[in-house]
Amino acid sequence: MSTQPLRILLVEDNPNDLELTMHALSASKLSNPVVVARDGAEALEQLFGKEGQATPPEPPQLILLDLKLPKVDGLEVLERIKGDARTRTIPVVVLTSSSEGPDIDRAYRLGVNSYIVKPVDFGQFCNTVKQLGMYWLLLNQPV
Amino acid sequence: MESETSGLPRFMALARRLFFASSTSGGGNVEAVPSDVARRITLGVLVFAALLFALLIFLIITFAHRSIEQELTRNNASMVGLVQQVVAEYFSSFSDMGVLVSERPDLIDAVRERDVERVRAHLRALVASHPDNSRAFIADADGVLRYDYPVDTSVLGQDFSYRDWYRGVSEDQRPYLSLIYQRVALDAPYVVALATPISSDGDTLGYLVYQRTVQGLAAWIARYRPRPGAIRMIDRQGTTAQIHADAPSHLWAEHELVHLALAGGTGTGHGVDPENGEESLISYGPVEPFGWAVVVSRPWIAIFATARELGWHIVGFALLALLIIGVMGYFWLRTLMQYQRSLEVRNEVVNDYAEKLQAANKELESFTYSVSHDLRSPLRAMDGFSRILAEEYRAELPEKARRYVGLVRENAVHMGQLVDDLLAFSRLGRHSLKIQSVDPNPIVSAVLEEIVTEEDQNSEIQRQDLEACRADASLLRQVFSNLISNALKYSRKSEHPKITIGCETEGDEVVYYVMDNGVGFDMAYAHKLFGVFQRLHRAEDFPGTGVGLAIVHRIVDRHGGRIWAEARPDHGATFYFSLGASQ
Numbered sequence: 221m222s223t224q225p226l227r228i229l230l231v232e233d234n235p236n237d238l239e240l241t242m243h244a245l246s247a248s249k250l251s252n253p254v255v256v257a258r259d260g261a262e263a264l265e266q267l268f269g270k271e272g273q274a275t276p277p278e279p280p281q282l283i284l285l286d287l288k289l290p291k292v293d294g295l296e297v298l299e300r301i302k303g304d305a306r307t308r309t310i311p312v313v314v315l316t317s318s319s320e321g322p323d324i325d326r327a328y329r330l331g332v333n334s335y336i337v338k339p340v341d342f343g344q345f346c347n348t349v350k351q352l353g354m355y356w357l358l359l360n361q362p363v
Numbered sequence: 364m365e366s367e368t369s370g371l372p373r374f375m376a377l378a379r380r381l382f383f384a385s386s387t388s389g390g391g392n393v394e395a396v397p398s399d400v401a402r403r404i405t406l407g408v409l410v411f412a413a414l415l416f417a418l419l420i421f422l423i424i425t426f427a428h429r430s431i432e433q434e435l436t437r438n439n440a441s442m443v444g445l446v447q448q449v450v451a452e453y454f455s456s457f458s459d460m461g462v463l464v465s466e467r468p469d470l471i472d473a474v475r476e477r478d479v480e481r482v483r484a485h486l487r488a489l490v491a492s493h494p495d496n497s498r499a500f501i502a503d504a505d506g507v508l509r510y511d512y513p514v515d516t517s518v519l520g521q522d523f524s525y526r527d528w529y530r531g532v533s534e535d536q537r538p539y540l541s542l543i544y545q546r547v548a549l550d551a552p553y554v555v556a557l558a559t560p561i562s563s564d565g566d567t568l569g570y571l572v573y574q575r576t577v578q579g580l581a582a583w584i585a586r587y588r589p590r591p592g593a594i595r596m597i598d599r600q601g602t603t604a605q606i607h608a609d610a611p612s613h614l615w616a617e618h619e620l621v622h623l624a625l626a627g628g629t630g631t632g633h634g635v636d637p638e639n640g641e642e643s644l645i646s647y648g649p650v651e652p653f654g655w656a657v658v659v660s661r662p663w664i665a666i667f668a669t670a671r672e673l674g675w676h677i678v679g680f681a682l683l684a685l686l687i688i689g690v691m692g693y694f695w696l697r698t699l700m701q702y703q704r705s706l707e708v709r710n711e712v713v714n715d716y717a718e719k720l721q722a723a724n725k726e727l728e729s730f731t732y733s734v735s736h737d738l739r740s741p742l743r744a745m746d747g748f749s750r751i752l753a754e755e756y757r758a759e760l761p762e763k764a765r766r767y768v769g770l771v772r773e774n775a776v777h778m779g780q781l782v783d784d785l786l787a788f789s790r791l792g793r794h795s796l797k798i799q800s801v802d803p804n805p806i807v808s809a810v811l812e813e814i815v816t817e818e819d820q821n822s823e824i825q826r827q828d829l830e831a832c833r834a835d836a837s838l839l840r841q842v843f844s845n846l847i848s849n850a851l852k853y854s855r856k857s858e859h860p861k862i863t864i865g866c867e868t869e870g871d872e873v874v875y876y877v878m879d880n881g882v883g884f885d886m887a888y889a890h891k892l893f894g895v896f897q898r899l900h901r902a903e904d905f906p907g908t909g910v911g912l913a914i915v916h917r918i919v920d921r922h923g924g925r926i927w928a929e930a931r932p933d934h935g936a937t938f939y940f941s942l943g944a945s946q
Contacts, residue, residue: 234744237743237744240743317740339779340743340746340778340779340782341746342743345743
């Protein structure tokens with residue numbers, strides 16, 4: 221186990237949601253470093269490195285993943301994460317605006333660790349982010 | 364298609380291949396090979412049907428021919444029987460008249476006294492007695508002509524003992540019908556004579572002979588002849604009585620059937636008519652007791668022509684019948700075929716619609732997904748940033764600005780609620796019903812537990828025992844939840860809020876109701892109650908999005924039930940609903 225603070229990978233394309241999530245994270249006093257990916261391709265790059273790159277970057281300890289993403293869709297990113305031995309054990313929390321569609325079912329089939337619908341109410345949203353940070357970063361015992 | 368495996372549709376499919384093998388080959392459903400086989404089968408069936416038909420026709424014709432032949436034979440035989448009788452009668456009266464005259468005492472006296480005039484008067488009377496009579500004379504016992512009428516002096520005193528009639532009558536002294544012979548007197552026509560003895564006290568004074576011409580005889584019998592055909596009178600030696608011939612005909616003399624008839628036989632047979640050489644149906648019989656014969660001869664081809672004609676009529680009728688049956692069968696099959704095809708087309712249309720509907724549903728699904736995702740994001744941003752503004756820049760904001768920021772937040776949250784309700788409503792359409800027998804009582808208990816809050820402490824809630832029904836349990840719960848929460852909401856401002864949950868049974872139907880004593884509404888707007896986003900009260904009085912009753916309506920609708928309400932302003936409202944038949 222590294223002694224470094226646990227890193228979070230936040231995959232979010234919407235700048236407003238990104239800012240609000242960052243705000244909520246800081247408001248909940250989670251000082252863990254956050255790496256941001258603005259689309260699915262960037263998220264994959266963060267996890268597996270650019271093509272041709274010799275050493276992949278240090279993997280994060282928690283991934284907050286939006287589903288509706290440009291380029292590479294969130295579910296595809298999830299599939300890659302859970303299909304790769306190096307990243308399979310990283311907890312992935314889907315953080316999405318929608319509870320619609322077949323997404324929930326598929327996400328769980330692909331091995332998501334948690335599926336959370338972002339509430340419209342910012343107070344509730346802050347609470348949610350705080351709770352999930354607490355849970356996955358403090359309470360939960362990773363591999 | 365599942366129905367393709369059952370009997371009739373499969374037959375129809377085969378029949379369609381038979382009938383439309385060429386026309387549907389372009390349709391893609393019917394491959395070339397089966398249609399080729401089908402064509403061969405069709406051909407085989409047609410050939411078989413044709414052979415069967417030919418055999419049938421042959422049998423009909425054969426049967427018809429045989430029965431017609433039998434009928435003709437019977438007919439001919441009865442005709443000859445009739446002719447036998449008529450000719451016998453004729454000869455009898457011919458004979459009787461001669462006997463009658465020969466026995467007249469006056470004539471006997473006159474002959475004995477050789478009174479020429481008196482004898483001649485008797486002869487004249489005899490000749491006049493019958494139109495066919497042509498001449499009468501009296502010969503003495505040795506055959507010498509002594510008296511005659513009409514008078515022909517050339518033959519007076521001539522010896523006629525060589526004549527057949529003389530031999531016949533002198534042999535046994537009885538009336539005798541002669542053969543056909545040519546007389547000497549008066550133009551010498553061919554005649555038949557009746558000779559009868561004139562006797563007095565056992566002595567033969569002479570012989571009364573009177574004659575009828577063969578022509579007259581033939582003309583008389585010709586009146587009875589069949590057409591086509593002929594009647595022939597033939598004397599003992601085979602001479603035929605002819606109307607027009609100058610000489611008597613001996614054509615029948617050698618005929619086998621005539622021999623049989625002259626020997627006393629009666630019958631019918633096929634043979635060649637010696638007069639015209641035609642194959643004929645010949646009936647024959649004797650004329651007793653005169654020893655003559657009669658023949659009825661009818662040309663076979665001519666009389667059978669009618670039969671053949673009949674046969675062709677039968678064939679024609681059969682063909683016509685076959686044609687009619689064929690045409691009717693064809694149209695019947697074609698109608699069936701068209702019906703089947705129209706069903707298929709309709710199925711295709713229905714399937715097409717189903718596909719389109721499915722596609723539309725999918726589209727709607729992705730649409731609602733986008734709506735929920737894309738509408739909620741900006742709302743969250745509005746709420747989030749205005750909240751940050753209100754909290755982190757509180758000190759820098761004037762009171763009024765804080766209020767405005769609060770309003771922005773409130774509206775964003777309300778709109779989020781609207782979006783969620785709308786999604787819930789649209790989701791209902793895709794929710795597949797799990798219909799089962801449901802006891803509503805525990806459902807209502809659970810709903811009350813969930814929605815009754817401290818605000819409702821004053822509310823009196825009355826519950827009746829609710830009858831079971833067939834419904835989707837989760838949707839039924841939604842219905843009760845929406846109706847009860849409405850009832851609580853709208854009665855909350857009453858002095859003694861009271862809610863009643865009960866049911867009535869109307870025949871098969873269980874009708875549930877939720878009654879409150881709240882603000883009620885004007886029945887004039889009742890039709891707007893169940894519309895989406897339709898509200899009968901102001902939002903500041905009673906918060907809500909106006910989707911709840913629309914959801915209830917949709918659920919009831921999907922169960923095939925009905926929902927309605929009764930209300931009066933300030934006197935509460937009652938919502939009734941049923942979910943169709945109870946069991």
